[in-house]
Amino acid sequence: MKRRWLVFALLIGVLAFVGAGCGGDDDGGGAEGSEDVSGEVSIMAIWAGEEQESFEAVIAGFEEAYPNVDVTYNSGGDNLGPLLSTAVEGGNPPDLAAIGQPGLMADFAEQGVLQPIDDLRDTIVEGLGESVADVGAVEGTQYGVMYKGANKSTIWYNVAAFEEAGVEPPETWEDLSAAADTIKAAGVTPYSVGVDVGWPITDIFENVYLRSAGPEMYDQLARHEIAWTDQSVKDALGIMAEIFASDNMAGGTEGALQTEMPDSVAKVFTDSPEAAMVIIGDFAPGVTETTLEPETGYNVFDFPSIEGSEPAVMGAGDIFLKFTENPASDAFLEYLTTVEAAEIWAERGGFTSPHQDIDVSVYPDEITRATAGALSEAEAFKFDMSDLQPAAFGGTPGQGMWKHLTDFVANPDDIDGTAEKLEADAVNAFG
Amino acid sequence: MSESVSTAEAPTRGLPPGDGEPGIWQRYGVVAVFLVPALVLLGVWIVYPTIRTIIRSFFDRSGDEFIGLDNYQTLFEDDTLLTALRNNLLWLLIVPAFVTAVGLVFAVLLERVRFSTAFKVAVFMPMAISLFAAGVIWRLMYEKDPDQGTVNAAIAVVKDAVSPSGVLSAAKPSTDALQGGPKGGLVLERELANGDVAQLGLTGIRSSDVPANAEQAVVPEALAGGITGVVWRDFKPGGGTAGEVEAEELGLPGVTVELRDEDGRSALETTTEADGTFVFEDVGAGSFRAAIGPDTFSEPYAGVSWLGASLITPAIMLSYAWVWAGFAMVVIAAGLAAIPRDLLEAARTDGATELQVFRRVTIPLLAPVLTVVFITMLIYVLKVFDIVIAVAPGSVQDDANVIALAMWRTSFGGVNDFGLGAAIAVFLFLLVIPILAINVRRFRREV
Numbered sequence: 001m002k003r004r005w006l007v008f009a010l011l012i013g014v015l016a017f018v019g020a021g022c023g024g025d026d027d028g029g030g031a032e033g034s035e036d037v038s039g040e041v042s043i044m045a046i047w048a049g050e051e052q053e054s055f056e057a058v059i060a061g062f063e064e065a066y067p068n069v070d071v072t073y074n075s076g077g078d079n080l081g082p083l084l085s086t087a088v089e090g091g092n093p094p095d096l097a098a099i100g101q102p103g104l105m106a107d108f109a110e111q112g113v114l115q116p117i118d119d120l121r122d123t124i125v126e127g128l129g130e131s132v133a134d135v136g137a138v139e140g141t142q143y144g145v146m147y148k149g150a151n152k153s154t155i156w157y158n159v160a161a162f163e164e165a166g167v168e169p170p171e172t173w174e175d176l177s178a179a180a181d182t183i184k185a186a187g188v189t190p191y192s193v194g195v196d197v198g199w200p201i202t203d204i205f206e207n208v209y210l211r212s213a214g215p216e217m218y219d220q221l222a223r224h225e226i227a228w229t230d231q232s233v234k235d236a237l238g239i240m241a242e243i244f245a246s247d248n249m250a251g252g253t254e255g256a257l258q259t260e261m262p263d264s265v266a267k268v269f270t271d272s273p274e275a276a277m278v279i280i281g282d283f284a285p286g287v288t289e290t291t292l293e294p295e296t297g298y299n300v301f302d303f304p305s306i307e308g309s310e311p312a313v314m315g316a317g318d319i320f321l322k323f324t325e326n327p328a329s330d331a332f333l334e335y336l337t338t339v340e341a342a343e344i345w346a347e348r349g350g351f352t353s354p355h356q357d358i359d360v361s362v363y364p365d366e367i368t369r370a371t372a373g374a375l376s377e378a379e380a381f382k383f384d385m386s387d388l389q390p391a392a393f394g395g396t397p398g399q400g401m402w403k404h405l406t407d408f409v410a411n412p413d414d415i416d417g418t419a420e421k422l423e424a425d426a427v428n429a430f431g
Numbered sequence: 432m433s434e435s436v437s438t439a440e441a442p443t444r445g446l447p448p449g450d451g452e453p454g455i456w457q458r459y460g461v462v463a464v465f466l467v468p469a470l471v472l473l474g475v476w477i478v479y480p481t482i483r484t485i486i487r488s489f490f491d492r493s494g495d496e497f498i499g500l501d502n503y504q505t506l507f508e509d510d511t512l513l514t515a516l517r518n519n520l521l522w523l524l525i526v527p528a529f530v531t532a533v534g535l536v537f538a539v540l541l542e543r544v545r546f547s548t549a550f551k552v553a554v555f556m557p558m559a560i561s562l563f564a565a566g567v568i569w570r571l572m573y574e575k576d577p578d579q580g581t582v583n584a585a586i587a588v589v590k591d592a593v594s595p596s597g598v599l600s601a602a603k604p605s606t607d608a609l610q611g612g613p614k615g616g617l618v619l620e621r622e623l624a625n626g627d628v629a630q631l632g633l634t635g636i637r638s639s640d641v642p643a644n645a646e647q648a649v650v651p652e653a654l655a656g657g658i659t660g661v662v663w664r665d666f667k668p669g670g671g672t673a674g675e676v677e678a679e680e681l682g683l684p685g686v687t688v689e690l691r692d693e694d695g696r697s698a699l700e701t702t703t704e705a706d707g708t709f710v711f712e713d714v715g716a717g718s719f720r721a722a723i724g725p726d727t728f729s730e731p732y733a734g735v736s737w738l739g740a741s742l743i744t745p746a747i748m749l750s751y752a753w754v755w756a757g758f759a760m761v762v763i764a765a766g767l768a769a770i771p772r773d774l775l776e777a778a779r780t781d782g783a784t785e786l787q788v789f790r791r792v793t794i795p796l797l798a799p800v801l802t803v804v805f806i807t808m809l810i811y812v813l814k815v816f817d818i819v820i821a822v823a824p825g826s827v828q829d830d831a832n833v834i835a836l837a838m839w840r841t842s843f844g845g846v847n848d849f850g851l852g853a854a855i856a857v858f859l860f861l862l863v864i865p866i867l868a869i870n871v872r873r874f875r876r877e878v
Contacts (some may be wrong), residue, residue, distance in 0.1 A: 164638055166668025182670040187601060187637030197825030255575060257826045258738045392848075397840065398511055398829040406826050 038068030039328035044084060045098035045318065048075040054348045061344050062335045069328045088113050093323035096332065098147065100318050102135060102388055108321065109138040115322040118142050120333055127337040131215070131381040132354045136319050144319035147336045148345070149354040151375045152203050152281035152384060153210075153303040153313045158268050159296060161188050161276035169301035173211075176304045177242060183276045184247070192275035193249045193256040194264025195409055198402025202386045202394070204243065204279050205405055206314045209236040211306035215380040222388045224430045228423035234415050239306065241412035243279070250275035253410055262287040269298050279303070281315070282352060282371040294367050302374050313378035316387060317354065346372070354381060393429035400425045481860075488853035502854035511829055512855070515837035518744055522815060522833060527808035530752050531801055534759020538767050539789065541760070551764070555757035562754060566821025569750035573737035573822070583734035596731035599640070599686065605632035605665035606674040616725040618691070622718040628653050629660030629721040632674055633683065636664050641681055644705050648682040651708040658714050660721055662686045663707040682707020689722045690714065697722075738823070740830040747822045747831060751815065759804045766800030767793070802873070809866050814859065834859050 047055050052075050059071045074094070076083045081104065087093045093113065099105060108114050121142045124133040128146065136144030155176075157169065165186035167179040180190035194200055210218045213232040220226045221233070242248070249256045250267050251274070259267075267274040269290040278284065285294065292298050302311070320336060322329050335341050342353035349364045352372040360373040375381065386394035386401050393400035401422065408418045491498045506512050537554055541547040557565060574580030577587035604610070609617045609631060619629055628651060641664055648663030665671070667679040688709045690699040698719065703709045737746045770793065778788045794801075816835035823831035828840075834855060842852030 164668065166670065185605070185634040185666045185670060186668075187635050187640060187666075195826045197828075251576065254736045254739055258575060258736070258824045260824065397825060398832075403829070 036068050037066055037327055037331045039070075039326060041069060041071045041096060041326065041328045041332050042094040043071060043073045043096045043098070043332075044076050044080065044087075044094040045073070046076055046078070046080045046100065048077050051350060054345045054351065057348065058341055058344045061340060062332055065335065066328070066331055069331065071332065088323070095324045095326050095329045096320055096322055098318040098320045100316060100387075102319065102383055103390070105136070105144055105319060105321060106138050109141070109143055113323060114143045115325055116141050116143060117145070117322055117330070117333060120145070120330070120337070123334060123337050127339070127356065128354050129356050129381065131378075132317075135317065135381070135383050136321075144321045145333050145336050146317040146319045146354055147341070149317040149352045149372075149375050149381075150282060150315045151313050151352055151371045152315045153207050153374065153378075154282050154284070154300050154371055155277055155279050155303055156265070156268060156284045156298055156300050157277045158270075158273040158275075158292075159299050160271070161186075161268075161273050164188070165276070169299070170304050171302075172308075173239065173304050173306045180243075180248060180277075188273065189250045189275040190248050190277060191243055191250070192259075192264045192267040192278040193243070193409065194259040194261045194278075194280075195257050195406050196259070196261040196264075197397040198406040199386065199395075200261050200264070200280060201405040201409055202401045203281065203314070203384065204240055205236060205401075206382075206385045207279075207303045208240045208306065209233070209385075210312050210314050210380070210382055211303070211309040212236045212239055214309070215312060215382060218382050218385065222382075222385045224426050228426050229419045233419050233422070237408065237415045237418060241408075241415065244409045244412040256409055257406070266290070271297075282368075285367070294365060300367055300370055302370075310379040311374065311377060312380040312382065313375050314382050314384060315375060316384045389426075390429040393426055400429060484853045484856050487849060488857045490850050492848045492850055494849065498850070502851045503858070505851055506854055506858060511832060512837055514829065515832040515834050518832055519813065519815075519834045521744060522748065522812045523809065526748055526751060526812045527805050529748075530755045530759050530808050531763075531805045533752060533756045534763050534804060535797075535801065537756065537760040538763040539793070541764065542767060551757075551760065554760055557754045558757045560754075561817075562751075563817045563821050565750060565754050566747075566818040569746075569753075569818075570738070570822045570824075573746055575734040575736050575738065577732055577734045580734065580737070582737060583732075586735065587732040590732040594729065597725075597727045597729040599633065599636055599683065599727050600730045601635050601637070601640070602633040602728060603635040605634040608632075608674060611722075612728075614725060616689070616722050616728070618720055618722040621720075623658050623690075623721060624718055625656050625658060625714050625716070626653050627658055629658065630674070630676065631660060631662045631688070631721060631723060632665030632676075633662065633723075634665050634673075636666070636683075642684050645681040645684055646706045647678070648676050648680050649706045649708060650676050651710070654710060654712065656714070657710060657712040658690065658719065658721070659708065659710050660688070661707045662688060662703050662709065662723065686727055687724055689724050691720045691722055693718060695720075697724075738827065740827050743823055743827045743831045747819055750822060751812075751818050754818070755808065755811070759808070762804050763797065763800055766797050770796045799877075806866060806870050806873075810863060810870075813863055813866070834862075 043059075045055065052073070056073060059073060063069060063071060076097075080097075080099065081101070084093070084097055084099065088108065088111075105114070118141060121133065124136070124142070124145055132146050132149075133142070135146045136142060161183065162169070165179075165183040165188060167182050170176040170179045183190045206218075209221065209232070212235055213221070217226065217232055221228070221230075226232070244253070244256075246252045250264075251259065261280065264278050265280060265284050266288040268276065268278045269285070269288055269292055271291065282300075284300075285298070290298070303314075305311070320333060322333065337355075339355055339357050339359075342355040342358050343362050345351040346353055346358060346362045347364065349368070352368070352375055354375055356376055358372075358376055360369045360376070363369045363372050388394065389401065394402075396402060404418050404421045404425065407421075408414065487494065488502055489497055489499060491501075507516075537550075541550050544550065560568075571579070572581040573583075575583060577583040604617055608620050610620055611617045617631070617633075619631060621629075623629055630650065645664075648661055650661055651659040653659060661676060661682060663676055663680055663682045665673060665675075665680060667677060671677050671680060682703065682705060684703050684705045684707065686703045686707075688701055688703060689697045690711050692698045699711050699714065701709050701711060736742060774792055774796070775788055778792045783791065814835050815833055816839065819831055819833055819836050820828070820839075828836070832840075838852050838855040838859065841855060842849050
């Protein structure tokens with residue numbers, strides 16, 4: 001007898017629970033303003049701590065303009081990818097989410113869980129430029145807005161080492177080579193290279209290729225429409241091989257292969273530098289402790305132009321995606337393309353805007369002004385190519401780009417062999 | 432067992448007649464209460480994941496398609512995974528035997544010294560840190576640069592005492608006029624006769640490496656009957672013109688210059704002044720060549736590349752042995768203490784040497800303990816993982832790969848191929864089973 005009661009009670013409980021769940025869902029739709037946009041927007045992104053505060057300031061700016069919209073932000077932290085995938089799988093995604101992987105965006109688009117925002121395309125192009133707008137497009141359909149950018153076309157240098165050798169930050173590849181030779185003659189090793197698991201080297205390759213082959217071919221290579229055995233790839237490898245001469249790198253080839261990325265920066269950002277320059281993205285000052293002051297101790301210049309190439313930036317960024325049909329979300333995405341939205345965070349620091357019209361003087365320091373200015377002035381912005389590849393080819397230790405470009409550092413004469421191995425792995429990964 | 436007990440005891444209990452069932456229920460209930468938590472935990476954390484992993488290993492990357500044994504085939508075809516298998520085999524062959532041997536030697540030797548406890552504590556200490564932390568420590572100790580890596584620093588101290596490094600170890604010729612390399616010294620191409628002035632320009636010298644008493648370089652006057660010249664740092668900020676002594680370019684004092692005759696033999700030697708000049712007086716007739724000897728360029732010790740592709744596996748094995756030697760020593764020492772002294776005494780009285788006592792008496796009596804240590808190490812070595820990931824830099828993790836690391840890298844480290852990862856896990860599981868079986872049988876026999 002008792003058991004029957006128990007089962008009954010359980011059943012009631014379950015029903016009540018399910019009922020409550022259903023009831024909860026009904027609340028969302030609700031009110032629809034006639035003139036003003038109103039409603040609720042839920043947003044998920046990686047930003048936590050200081051970055052979260054900055055983004056909430058951006059949200060506050062939006063809520064001022066749209067008083068009837070209530071925006072809630074949830075930080076996914078480092079687990080954003082799995083969290084978002086699970087939420088999408090469970091049919092309960094946030095209204096908007098910002099992710100750093102265009103590959104994941106393409107996956108979502110293929111699954112049909114994203115809302116196209118083609119109506120916003122013109123607004124995005126107007127504010128951010130065509131090449132930044134294209135980052136958020138999948139096969140001609142606009143899905144995302146890149147709001148926060150990162151500039152990976154930067155070379156950091158030790159100011160004292162440059163002064164001692166009497167060289168100026170170079171603007172062309174020839175100047176860079178000449179500067180490297182002069183620095184070497186002054187007794188200082190020109191480059192600090194940290195192979196790490198391989199991605200710092202793919203970044204160097206992508207920077208060279210973007211300039212030597214041009215943005216169009218960069219896109220084609222990223223989609224594997226041209227083979228890695230193409231002459232343009234071999235030319236780019238030949239150009240970058242110059243950096244990897246053993247006496248050009250701190251610790252020689254062996255040393256470079258064993259150096260992790262933060263250490264490669266530390267070797268330059270010190271008052272007894274082991275090398276004069278390190279080729280790494282705009283995040284360099286954040287990865288190591290240093291006693292040097294920005295500008296007077298260490299500084300930065302743009303990755304030089306190769307054979308007169310236009311200013312181009314290879315980088316990364318956070319792309320906002322729209323998962324639900326919600327007019328308030330559209331308003332928020334539109335707001336993100338405005339200069340005001342960019343400047344709120346830019347003033348607070350730790351932010352690079354891809355917006356074309358941003359006034360660089362709002363950035364808090366000279367170095368950010370330089371790296372961020374390059375990003376908004378670039379003729380072409382291209383997303384980090386390895387992030388656009390299938391993970392097995394562009395993001396896996398011991399495989400694909402990471403592996404073969406690492407081996408290239410060890411053996412910079414093997415241009416043809418490297419190209420062939422890259423092509424073989426690319427064919428496998430693209431299936 | 433519990434069943435037989437409960438059925439046997441049930442009738443003796445004074446339970447209400449015609450209601451025998453509840454008694455059995457109660458008994459099963461008690462058993463269940465005690466067993467269920469353990470069974471649930473075992474089921475959730477061991478049985479279910481094991482079965483799920485085995486099933487998953489027969490499916491492809493996405494988990495949708497059944498592909499039979501393809502994953503297992505890949506296991507023996509993929510280069511990276513083959514390296515992992517080969518490395519694991521090396522680990523199995525070398526490390527358990529090595530650790531047991533080191534433990535045995537420590538245990539036997541420490542039995543005979545005073546303050547042996549202090550030594551034992553020192554050897555056992557590494558067991559107190561996690562393998563990962565030990566890996567981080569060794570990673571730093573293995574750094575190639577003798578200024579950073581303890582291991583290479585120790586070698587460098589010895590090496591530099593034997594052959595000190597030269598004053599201008601990094602210097603290179605500034606123009607083609609100087610030929611040669613650090614091995615044979617740098618020789619001026621141009622032949623010199625008396626009355627000539629030689630210019631030996633060097634570059635690639637850090638300003639901080641230029642001797643403090645250096646002065647502006649000067650091209651000396653020609654000397655009748657002799658040969659003069661200058662050795663200088665052919666560099667000024669911006670580069671300057673190679674091969675030309677310019678303002679702001681410093682002479683290099685204290686450099687030994689040789690004058691070699693036509694047969695290449697060193698005829699005369701002198702050292703340079705503060706402004707880099709040198710003079711050979713009264714050289715006589717004939718043609719000579721000026722050279723800077725190889726001693727000037729001998730490079731400081733660069734360090735062994737422990738973390739390079741070729742040495743990485745032995746290097747990790749050594750650090751692993753450092754951690755586990757203490758465990759082996761303590762267990763073996765306990766076994767040693769249990770050996771009856773009279774047997775050893777008897778052997779000695781019969782005239783056996785210490786070595787014979789050790790080989791013929793101690794080792795056979797210790798055999799069970801040694802086997803326990805050896806088998807424990809076999810199991811641990813098969814699944815070695817954390818120390819490898821901690822010591823090996825990213826660029827050589829392929830060369831240092833072992834099965835457990837390959838499993839992790841394949842499943843979670845970017846490849847995201849859970850099918851292949853599961854196959855590696857199952858393969859590792861199969862490898863461990865025979866050793867486990869041996870161990871369980873041994874325990875049974877001993878009980």
